[in-house]
Amino acid sequence: MSSMHSLRWLMAGAVWLPAVWLVACKNNDQEPVSLADVEGADEKELQRDDLGEASLGDTGGYIDLDVEVPEGAVSTAVHCGGFGDQALGAVWTLTDPSGTKRYDGDDVLAGDFTAWDYRSDFVDARVVALLPVTPSLDLSAGTWKVQYFVGAGSNGSADCEAVHRIDSAANDATVYVNLIFVGPDGLDAATAIDDENFQEALATFEDEWATGKITPVYNYIDFQGDKAKYSVVDVSDTEAVEFNDLLRTAKPGNARTMTFFFVEEIANNSAGGATILGLSAGPPGAPATNGTSKSGVVVSAIDYDSAPKDVGKIMAHEGGHFLGLYHTTEKDGSRHDLLGDTPQCDPSNDANGNGTMNSDECSGQGSENVMWWTLTSGNASLSSDQSWVLRRNPVVD
Amino acid sequence: MTHTLRAAALFLLAYAPLASAGELRGQVLDLLNAYEDTATPEELRALGPKVDTELMHIADDHDVPSSRRSRAITALGHFPGDKVKGFLEAHAKKADKGILRRKAVWSLAVAYGEGALPVLTDALADDDALLRVAAAQALGQVRSDASAEALRARLAKEDQDAVREAITKALEAK
Numbered sequence: 001m002s003s004m005h006s007l008r009w010l011m012a013g014a015v016w017l018p019a020v021w022l023v024a025c026k027n028n029d030q031e032p033v034s035l036a037d038v039e040g041a042d043e044k045e046l047q048r049d050d051l052g053e054a055s056l057g058d059t060g061g062y063i064d065l066d067v068e069v070p071e072g073a074v075s076t077a078v079h080c081g082g083f084g085d086q087a088l089g090a091v092w093t094l095t096d097p098s099g100t101k102r103y104d105g106d107d108v109l110a111g112d113f114t115a116w117d118y119r120s121d122f123v124d125a126r127v128v129a130l131l132p133v134t135p136s137l138d139l140s141a142g143t144w145k146v147q148y149f150v151g152a153g154s155n156g157s158a159d160c161e162a163v164h165r166i167d168s169a170a171n172d173a174t175v176y177v178n179l180i181f182v183g184p185d186g187l188d189a190a191t192a193i194d195d196e197n198f199q200e201a202l203a204t205f206e207d208e209w210a211t212g213k214i215t216p217v218y219n220y221i222d223f224q225g226d227k228a229k230y231s232v233v234d235v236s237d238t239e240a241v242e243f244n245d246l247l248r249t250a251k252p253g254n255a256r257t258m259t260f261f262f263v264e265e266i267a268n269n270s271a272g273g274a275t276i277l278g279l280s281a282g283p284p285g286a287p288a289t290n291g292t293s294k295s296g297v298v299v300s301a302i303d304y305d306s307a308p309k310d311v312g313k314i315m316a317h318e319g320g321h322f323l324g325l326y327h328t329t330e331k332d333g334s335r336h337d338l339l340g341d342t343p344q345c346d347p348s349n350d351a352n353g354n355g356t357m358n359s360d361e362c363s364g365q366g367s368e369n370v371m372w373w374t375l376t377s378g379n380a381s382l383s384s385d386q387s388w389v390l391r392r393n394p395v396v397d
Numbered sequence: 398m399t400h401t402l403r404a405a406a407l408f409l410l411a412y413a414p415l416a417s418a419g420e421l422r423g424q425v426l427d428l429l430n431a432y433e434d435t436a437t438p439e440e441l442r443a444l445g446p447k448v449d450t451e452l453m454h455i456a457d458d459h460d461v462p463s464s465r466r467s468r469a470i471t472a473l474g475h476f477p478g479d480k481v482k483g484f485l486e487a488h489a490k491k492a493d494k495g496i497l498r499r500k501a502v503w504s505l506a507v508a509y510g511e512g513a514l515p516v517l518t519d520a521l522a523d524d525d526a527l528l529r530v531a532a533a534q535a536l537g538q539v540r541s542d543a544s545a546e547a548l549r550a551r552l553a554k555e556d557q558d559a560v561r562e563a564i565t566k567a568l569e570a571k
Contacts, residue, residue, distance in 0.1 A: 226559075228526065228557065228558065229558070229559050229562070231527070232499075232530065264496070264527070265464065265467075265496060267499075268435055271435040271471070272471045272474045272475075272500075272507045273471060273500060273504075273535070274435040274467075274468055274472075274500075275467045275468055275471070275496070275500070276432075276433055277430075277431075277432050277433070277464060278432055279433060300464055302463050302464055302496055303462040303463055306462055306463065307462035310462055310464075317432050318432065331431065331434055352424065352443070352444065354424075354439075354440050355439070355440060355443065356427075356428065358424055358428075359427050360423065360424075360427070373431060373432065373434065374427055374428070374431045374432065374434075375430040375431075376430070
């Protein structure tokens with residue numbers, strides 16, 4: 001190389017090195033925003049119907065709703081709640097406009113999980129009926145009858161609303177994601193934007209959701225509430241008041257966004273204080289609905305600096321729950337999701353006889369899926385049907 | 398030569414808990430990796446008699462994420478014994494991550510009840526407010542007169558709202 005060439009390379013280096021340095025120090029042009037100023041999808045594509053308030057007896061009761069699904073709706077979320085953190089409710093029956101029953105809780109209670117096009121587990125405070133959560137259920141326009149059952153311990157009433165997304169489900173969808181930083185110490189909206197480890201977590205999240213043709217766009221937000229109280233979120237098998245209260249603070253300026261709270265950890269005080277890696281409202285959560293106990297996802301972020309990929313996987317998994325996905329196979333193999341193209345792993349695979357379907361036993365039978373019940377180290381993906389469900393959710397664009 | 402061998406043997410004995418991953422490692426970690434669930438004592442026991450040893454290995458393995466190390470410590474609460482108790486007491490007093498101390502405190506309460514009171518009471522006076530919250534919750538699990546007395550004594554001088562709330566809740570639980 002001649003001296004002239006060397007000089008040129010040096011000059012080029014002088015120009016490029018600062019640029020490289022800048023790129024290394026600044027991942028993007030983003031700045032933290034307030035919750036009121038978040039960027040989101042077009043809320044005009046949503047139609048909201050106030051379904052009024054229903055009365056509940058001391059020992060619980062049923063709520064019967066007629067929900068008018070408009071022409072052109074790709075999804076509808078009907079949520080009823082405000083009946084208290086101590087009461088449990090579930091969707092009990094679903095009947096489509098032709099009068100055909102599409103879900104019956106009595107059957108499910110009797111152990112038949114497979115005959116219906118819906119799934120609803122008992123949850124506290126607010127119940128969401130999200131349609132559709134499987135391609136086998138067509139969301140035809142007309143009057144859907146939605147019945148909920150709420151058990152004892154309610155505070156006597158429930159408020160109900162339907163949110164319809166009138167849009168087309170894009171082949172490549174976008175979801176606006178609010179990242180709200182409660183903990184751990186050292187991670188906040190400003191540091192997260194440039195933190196290599198946190199960005200690696202987001203890259204893993206993006207990679208896994210890319211297999212479902214969804215791209216997240218982020219809003220970075222500092223938590224404005226009591227960090228000392230919520231940095232460790234305490235829950236138990238019988239109450240989740242702290243979890244619910246944290247989610248109730250999710251009141252973004254644009255409701256058509258999905259909110260992730262990052263905390264140091266979630267602790268299950270019914271299980272010796274065991275750490276929970278992540279928890280979604282629901283599932284499913286209440287999409288595009290602010291200020292409820294079902295308005296987001298909480299992620300234990302204690303490992304963001306040492307195991308960032310795991311934090312990204314937790315986001316992908318819990319976010320999937322929020323948007324209407326279930327575990328492909330439950331831990332004990334007793335139940336599977338409703339989707340036709342996700343692999344199932346049956347109890348006959350329990351080679352070591354411990355009653356748990358472990359990832360090796362279910363290799364090739366679902367343990368490579370984002371919605372497998374336990375975190376695995378390899379690349380996880382979403383199926384075509386899972387993508388179909390995610391891309392129709394009211395919060396997704 | 399003899400001295401060298403003896404030193405090597407002593408070194409191996411001293412660092413036995415840090416030995417390489419055992420044959421149960423994958424199966425135990427799979428349970429500890431569950432997104433929402435907690436490994437139950439039955440699931441862990443079904444993996445064989447050396448699960449407690451594997452859990453101690455995992456808890457001390459810095460290559461395992463802290464959340465899973467903490468879950469290993471929680472799970473040790475289901476395997477009471479002198480060795481486990483010593484392990485948990487050591488981690489309640491000192492660990493490289495605050496979360497590990499919190500879980501050790503909880504596990505001691507679950508496994509040993511009143512027998513863990515001295516360590517729990519010390520933890521309730523620690524500088525780390527999150528550890529004090531965990532200690533209050535753990536003492537609430539013990540549900541004895543002595544645990545309530547320790548909680549009331551701390552409440553009288555505690556100035557952090559989150560800790561006071563945890564103590565009050567623990568006292569109500571009794």
